Amino acid sequence: MKAVVYKGPYSVAVEDVPDPKIEAPTDAIIKVTTTNICGSDLHMYEGRTAVEEGKILGHENMGIVEEVGQAVTWFRPGDRVSVPFNVACGTCRNCTHGWTSFCLRTNPAEGVDGAAYGYAQMGPYDGGQAEYLQVPFADFNLLRLPEGDEHEQDFTTLSDIFPTGYHGADMAGVRPGDTVAVFGAGPVGLLAAHSARLRGAAEVFSVDREPDRLALAEQFDAVPVNIADGDPAEQIMAATRGRGADCGIEAVGYQAHDRDGNEHPEMVLDWLVASVRSTGGIGVVGVYVPQDPGAATEPAKEGRIGFNFGKLFQKGQHLGTGQCPVKRYSEQLRDLIIEGRATPSKIISHELPLTEAPGAYEKFDTRADGYTKVILHPAA
Amino acid sequence: MKAVVYKGPYSVAVEDVPDPKIEAPTDAIIKVTTTNICGSDLHMYEGRTAVEEGKILGHENMGIVEEVGQAVTWFRPGDRVSVPFNVACGTCRNCTHGWTSFCLRTNPAEGVDGAAYGYAQMGPYDGGQAEYLQVPFADFNLLRLPEGDEHEQDFTTLSDIFPTGYHGADMAGVRPGDTVAVFGAGPVGLLAAHSARLRGAAEVFSVDREPDRLALAEQFDAVPVNIADGDPAEQIMAATRGRGADCGIEAVGYQAHDRDGNEHPEMVLDWLVASVRSTGGIGVVGVYVPQDPGAATEPAKEGRIGFNFGKLFQKGQHLGTGQCPVKRYSEQLRDLIIEGRATPSKIISHELPLTEAPGAYEKFDTRADGYTKVILHPAA
């Protein structure tokens, strides 16, 4: 089959690789209909991770069940499904408590809980930027979708970015009537803003410096806050008459840059602490890593982020972090899409055949031509 | 009346000061029977805060209602009460949502929510290391105690340290059957360990380097972990067969020292991140401050604590911080004392007349003669 393969820094290729097979009786093979390029794929693309050459990339996958192992009883060939990016066993303590993003069994790496498809250090699982994908523990992991091809562009966000944005809102504790500050208006930040509104937020601020992203934020009913117009925390304090936002969401991660292009991994956390009111909650879904050889400072190379923790404590804020347990939210988000309440597909900028992946990676990485979110169709 | 007055770095004195009066109809005057010296009083004693000379110290107070304003209808002279250290209005948004430690009305300082008796930057309220104490919004703030003098040594912990320890356990999410790592075995850490057990923890580790504190920890049914025996996170990982603790509690604060006496404000947070399992919760009740001119490094002077946030994110941990809203817990803790389930008084090392406060501050500050917790009796 055809698949997008990592070839080294700034290089991916579409190559012929062997078809995946049923290896365990709990496996399923999915014929991929849509697979997306994620911002975190760019960490690997840029050579900033330890991903091995030859890895098939892609953790945002959906498609049609092609074949199932004999222990799979809940899904049949022909079923339309979304594949959460987490590879989860469904039986360990974390999985059974709803934390599929920290499965204790599927990642053989020492000291790392949680696995994913096509991802550095997240286990041996190939990705789904390919014609077919092998899915372990299929009865547990797969999410059933309505037959047909309706909502394909919305449903493709269910494998990662929509639940991830929602997870940010959930960890921040967004409740009806709340004011919410979302930092970052990339796909995850925009869907965090969308999620905050779905949870009943009265007002959502969406902070970024890219005008096209801020324009998208408005489509999701968020108030754009442009970093170019001044300190965003001060803008939010002014807009809330000095009270601050009730909740904050971090959707940028450790690679935050100032306007001169210098990396400041503590910058966004500082803004959050400053713009969220005392006792407020902060949900961090932007990625931070424990080792980052490419970081600008020695502390940052070992995951140390010197943000204003003293202020956080003085304000009595709380924060939640980490990769999203997709399964916790994806069923309810699917139902909101079906009922027309949620429309996450607005964030998609490009829809291409799989064979055009190499060019898409390049343009997405340089943010050329309005590449904000690319979805790929292996059958196209 | 007699009161303990701050005179400058390393100096307090017992002086004659005017008696407090009913100023607002919602005030009460308390005749103090017991008032404690808190570890955080030492921040002021050591001149590490902006507290003004002449301030009466003391925020851990209990006593008998002496007089009430005409709007006080719930308490009468003669009632025995505990006075939570938080001065709270009872009507602002934070108070009515249970966050009395972040009252929006009682602290006139710009940008700081929450007030306390006898404390730097926490409003104009005199402390209770004195014969009498003025209590604002008395109907809301006071906690009723049974008549008589039974449990005086236990009840005196209800104004601050017992609820504060419990708040750590609450923010960490301690549930029955959990394994809990408590860093710091001072009074708050010990009562955090006690609280974890009261909440049903199966196993509690108490981390410190002082043998007398570790011995006390055992009295609270905690397993002592001595920092002198090696990296405490590694000790906890070994004791949990590599799984890590389910929850962690920070009861040390920014003045953590290594064995050579050097301050390392990120040290304890790093240990917590390392010793708590993925998806686990961390409750931070050890104090961190947004400005600390006496800190060892430039970042620490402005509240920046460069702990391993990347690892925290990778493990999907969450944390809660800040001063304790005493009223949220003090009623239930009082009832546990009355029923004989809780015995926080075990942490008290010295019981002295108020007049001996200056010597007690000096010895407590140098940890001389086993001074771990001093309670003072103005009437003695």
Added chain:
Amino acid sequence: MKAVVYKGPYSVAVEDVPDPKIEAPTDAIIKVTTTNICGSDLHMYEGRTAVEEGKILGHENMGIVEEVGQAVTWFRPGDRVSVPFNVACGTCRNCTHGWTSFCLRTNPAEGVDGAAYGYAQMGPYDGGQAEYLQVPFADFNLLRLPEGDEHEQDFTTLSDIFPTGYHGADMAGVRPGDTVAVFGAGPVGLLAAHSARLRGAAEVFSVDREPDRLALAEQFDAVPVNIADGDPAEQIMAATRGRGADCGIEAVGYQAHDRDGNEHPEMVLDWLVASVRSTGGIGVVGVYVPQDPGAATEPAKEGRIGFNFGKLFQKGQHLGTGQCPVKRYSEQLRDLIIEGRATPSKIISHELPLTEAPGAYEKFDTRADGYTKVILHPAA
């Protein structure tokens, strides 16, 4: 001043009564701008309660602060406010835990917790269908509104029916993506449906037999279910493909009638048990009473409602009940109105001067001329 006074079964009159006065230093006097007739006022109007003749009715009140006692520091004359129907002390255990509807101090009746304005057995407090209203513990009870007269018709629902509907959704545990069945499309039921949507429900069913109410339900984005078309539980089961609703809300109460006009107090609870799925939650805000001399059966006279509790248990459902603690929700609902997310005023059918109250009671009681919700203006 002018006030609506209860004169006996099916009789109210607008009479001249003495102006209310500041009696306690924590009191405020409100000049009423809008006050509503509530469905529960009809229980009294119909003579089905023990309310004494001469009582001023009206517990849904808003207006402008006219005068405050000397202990009131948070509100000033001229402030625009909503008055929650609960009279709450703000300092007892229930109030400080957010249960202002079960205040332990404001109702002198033996064995009944919670008080209200102008209501049978809910304490000695006069109602607000009058020019002025005395409000106890004003700093705690009043809700601040923006100056001016904007949103008056929306804000007037904040004293009772909007929070009460929301309380039903809260007790039922409505979460984003849920399917919700609301029984009763009177004002509270409609605002429960509105609340369910504000909390992110994917689909809301609104059950009633009155076509005008069902038409209103559609305006709140609910799917109407007409009892006249057959068993409503079966209709909901069919519409959910046999799964049942995730949550159910009871907004009818013990006076439920079948199509022949016979009272069946267990009918709606049975429908809820049948139409909510296993493990689902049910919020009961329709009123049930412990004594009802006018009930049709002996058990019902003493509050016994023989619904299918065996089925409830078999399905593992849970339910919450009781009067709404308005203060818990009214601030967030106010903010949703201000931001244009919530528009509860759609339920208002009539807007009249206070002097027309007697006719309004009569028509509302017989559901004549489309009287679904009447608001009164004392100054008109």
Added chain:
Amino acid sequence: MKAVVYKGPYSVAVEDVPDPKIEAPTDAIIKVTTTNICGSDLHMYEGRTAVEEGKILGHENMGIVEEVGQAVTWFRPGDRVSVPFNVACGTCRNCTHGWTSFCLRTNPAEGVDGAAYGYAQMGPYDGGQAEYLQVPFADFNLLRLPEGDEHEQDFTTLSDIFPTGYHGADMAGVRPGDTVAVFGAGPVGLLAAHSARLRGAAEVFSVDREPDRLALAEQFDAVPVNIADGDPAEQIMAATRGRGADCGIEAVGYQAHDRDGNEHPEMVLDWLVASVRSTGGIGVVGVYVPQDPGAATEPAKEGRIGFNFGKLFQKGQHLGTGQCPVKRYSEQLRDLIIEGRATPSKIISHELPLTEAPGAYEKFDTRADGYTKVILHPAA
């Protein structure tokens, strides 16, 4: 193998039956070491259910894994395990949200969610009062125990009665410092009392009329309330100075009898409503059924329990009901046993070989010779 088989009303026999086999790749076969007779087995024994003759009884099982299907990867032959009474798929919506007692896939009966071993209307699964037991979805359902035979008498309560008692405390919302009223001091009621204490309750009342059970209650640190001494709700009100218990637990069920032996299915619920304070929670784990042909009244035959719902509403109480999702609690309860915090085995009155099951059923049913809880050993 030998197994206890239902032969008709008041008749069970130990017979030779075929050994169970691995049928699905997710199955395991357990060699039973301990299996208990449950109070609910008596419903079947007395002929009060539709259980078919020939059914192997027994849903409280533990033992050693004998054999596993090829899709079972988490357990190996020789592993010591507890088998939760719920047969759960681990992949349906209820299972993945923690409600294994309402599994949507394992019970083929129309309209009933949830399955169990050896139980009327709970699916085709044979029970474990036998030498071997077939366990579906073994990786998900089994609970791992430490090797050896330590704590066998404590661990045998993990399959049902200990988690069931704990579920009552959980649904009632028991928190540290609470006062809890438990109705029924049979095995489940006693372990509910034990659970309430493990969760930090300050005071627990245990209500029954059997002196031996009340004596056991005292061993679990509960205050006995003897129904023979007068109305138990009044006794609890007096003991709480008129305030009522914070939480209540129903551990009796629909077969409650008065002192003359007449069945009053609403009696215990009425006592709970009367003895729990306003806003308090009630957890119902005593069994209620939707059809009961043997009931004393027509309403009770169809599951209608005419308790004082009006009073429940007036007091704003909430209640949770239904069979326990064992897996939600059994891991933490196991850890509490291992650490010596929990000692549920105190409730065991008799320990017998499997072959003596018929006599044990008879004596347990008539409460002869102090038969309160019988555990059986197939290998003895």
